[in-house]
Amino acid sequence: MEFIVLLVIVIMAVMFYITINNSLVALKQQVAKAWANIDVILKQRFDEVPQLIEVINQYVQHEKNILTTIAEARKQYGQARNEDEKMAANKTLSAALPAIFALGENYPELKSNHNFVQLQNRISELEESLAHRREHYNEAVTTYNTRIEQFPASLIARQLGYSEKHLFQIAEAEKVRPSLKINV
DSSP states (O other), X not given: OHHHHHHHHXXXXXXXXXXXXXXXXXXXXXXHHHHHHHHHHHHHHHHHHHHHHHHHXXXXXXXXXXXXXXXXXXXXXXXXXXXXXXXXXXXXXXXXXXXXXXXXXXXXXHHXXXXXXXXXXXXXXXXXXXXXXXXXXXXXXXXXXXXHHSTTHHHHHHHHTOOOXXXXXXXXHHHSOOOOOOOO
């Protein structure tokens, strides 16, 4: 009889361990999927930027510092080995994009260029998609981080090497309220 009770306790402990492990794996996969969705948009945006730079180069030769910053951000993204490095590259590019769009205000011939307007619209669409996917990613990361810190899952998570993920923060430049002043 004692053997059966002991066996039931061991089976319940194993089932409990398996259940927690499976839930942690599912959350980890949700975070990975959410990041992959963000990575797709980041890649599209970083692929579109050279076209935008080319159009701008045709009109503007003395705005090299903006173009240099964007080129450096693309280089950082291309060399990024993990999510944190890609997030850092994103912050650099996000800070520089408003300056590029402002060039259209300073150069009416650029603003009226079909390619510039088309690329500007495309990047704006990508930025909107990125915002939605960033929200989903941060939700998945928050759920994951909460779960690996909750008892008793924290014991198993620590044992299996689960570690906290970083939220996808917006760049400081994106926190600045844009001017609503219209240049006529």
